[in-house]
Amino acid sequence: MGAPSRYQSVIEEMARWELAPGDAGYPEPLLDLGDEAPVLHGYGDPSALLGECISIIGARKASPYGKTCAKMAGRAAAECGITVVSGGAVGCDQCAGTSALDAGGKTVVIPGCGADRVYPSSSDELFARAVSHGGCVVSLEHWGAPPARYTFVRRNNVIAALSSVLVVCEAGRPSGTFHTATKAAELGRKVYAVPGSIFSANSRGTNWLIESGASAVIDEESLEGLIALDYGRLRSQVESHDLPRGKLLDALVASPMRADEISVFLGLGLPQTLAVLAEQEALGLVCRLPDARFAPTEAALVGHNVGS
Structure with missing residues (x-):
């Protein structure tokens, strides 16, 4: 057997926890899933699930454009004091969570495997930093559960439900990212989407979401404005103006x-x-x-x- 991952080394020193619907500390937004509201298994600080969260997702096979947009969104959210939620997947998810941590914020990672495992392996650093810096890694699956196709569908619904806003940085159509966005809309969550080239398959989903009523993130300032209106939060570095x-x-x-x-x-x-x-x-x-x-x-x- 190889050496344990950094994440597994970190959680060896931590107590694991479980939260079921009805328990104190269970995030109320997940109750909107009705009978599908899951038991949560996690490491890190479960109170991160109770504060203001914003889910930031995108394509796994993200383009440089999509990754850059995810980094921008993660950084902006963190600098507004909002916890970033993602699935920890390669591509946009990794970029959003890592960027939030680099900006001094917190992130919640919801993988498609047990919370005591790392998937994908390239997210090891993200998982470790999430639990070490005030956030958590939380799973719907039992301890030790491997990733499977159905687990990702379940976790995508939780990513959609947990936050009041879902930001889609890049998404094909159909795709898991697009499914998450449509689920968020069904649950009454607000959806922001980053427009892209009409010739890019990775932007087909985001462009369709905007056409269907999602708020368009046309630049960094527009994202700040949307966050300010929907969360009542101002970015920490916004300068005041001496206006008459x-x-x-x-x-x-x-x-x-x-x-x-x-x-x-x-x-x-x-x-x-x-x-x-x-x-x-x-x-x-x-x-x-x-x-x-x-x-x-x-x-x-x-x-x-x-x-x-």
Whole structure:
């Protein structure tokens, strides 16, 4: 027998755990799977399953384009403080999880084998880092279970259910990635998709998803904007802007506006606009209305000379 993998060496020092539906700490989103809600077997910190998660997936035989998009998405999510979920497969999954860890974030890996095994072997480093840096490796299969075709279908459903958003970096049609995206949509999760060339088989699925209503990730800033709107999270390195308060308040006095409308009005990207609004909220000058529009506070109206 060969030397144990790095992951197996790491988990030798860890206690394994199991979570069943109804147990304290079981992730509620998985209950949407109904009778298919699985018992979970894992290593690492199970509380990673309870925070805000975003699933990032893509083709196993990913192109350099798909891998780069997965790295971008993993990094952006981590820098927004969101846990990245993937299947740990070669290609986009590995890139997303590794990029999240490199950015100081956490990742949850859901393989198609027992949580005490590594598959594929090239993901050994990813598995080890996931459990060592606040995330976990979690499986639907019993300890020691080998990968099989049916196990990947089951785990794809869990990847779709666990997060409120699924990002598809590259996908053919049909494919396991495409199946996961359609399952996420059936469960009411939001789907983001990266468009690609109409001549690329690996982008046929993502382009179809966008045509069918998925949010298009056309660049890094658009991804930041989508995350900001759906999670209320700003990327850690977004710089604040010294914007004259009068321009923003004058506009909001005339009519409360949504963040995207304010972005157009100010001529700023959505992440930067949300940073400005966060500053103004902290100063007590702007408040968010129940319908998600922003308006000036009473204190702002009393203390600010509108039109100055």
